[in-house]
Amino acid sequence: MAELCHTGMVDPKAVLAARVMSRRLELGLSIDRAAEVAGMSATTWARVEHAKQVQALTYAAIERVLGWESGGCRQVMNDGAPTLATPPAAAPTPQATTATKRYPDNPVLQHLWDTPDPSLTDEDREALIQVYRALKRTSAAAASPARLRDSTATAYT
Structure with missing residues (x-):
C-alpha cells in the first residue's frame, strides 16, 4: 500500500518507488546491478525505491535501465503508467x-x-x-x- 504524504494524499514518490522496484525485479536485476548499469551508486538507486528525494537526472538514468521512455518516472508520479521504450535497431542494448x-x-x-x-x-x-x-x-x-x-x-x- 502506498504511503500518504502530509496532505493525506498518496505520495507520488511512494508510487514511483513501488513501480521502480517492481520493474527492476521483473527484469531480474539486483539494486547493485541496476545502479551499476545506470551509472549511479546503489545508495542513490535505493533512495528512489524508498521514496526519498533525488536529483532529476537520476530519474533519466533509471528510465533507461528499466526500459521506460523519457519522462516515465514523471508519468508514474502523475498517476500514469510509463511507456516502454523501443530501442533503436542500430544501437545494441x-x-x-x-x-x-x-x-x-x-x-x-x-x-x-x-x-x-x-x-x-x-x-x-x-x-x-x-x-x-x-x-x-x-x-x-x-x-x-x-x-x-x-x-x-x-x-x-
Whole structure:
C-alpha cells in the first residue's frame, strides 16, 4: 500500500518507488546491478525505491535501465503508467552486447567481457582482456619460485 504524504494524499514518490522496484525485479536485476548499469551508486538507486528525494537526472538514468521512455518516472508520479521504450535497431542494448558467454569457463574474463559500458565495441572488450592477460603473465613471471629464490639469495649475500 502506498504511503500518504502530509496532505493525506498518496505520495507520488511512494508510487514511483513501488513501480521502480517492481520493474527492476521483473527484469531480474539486483539494486547493485541496476545502479551499476545506470551509472549511479546503489545508495542513490535505493533512495528512489524508498521514496526519498533525488536529483532529476537520476530519474533519466533509471528510465533507461528499466526500459521506460523519457519522462516515465514523471508519468508514474502523475498517476500514469510509463511507456516502454523501443530501442533503436542500430544501437545494441547492453544486454544484447553482453548476452554472449564469450568466456564461460573463466569468470574474470567473462566479467571483463560483460563490462556494462554500451560505448565499448567487441574490439574494445577484447583489448581489455588482452591487457588483463598481459598483466597476469607479468605478475606470474615476477612471482615464479625460481625468481623468488634468486632474489632471496642475492638479498642475503
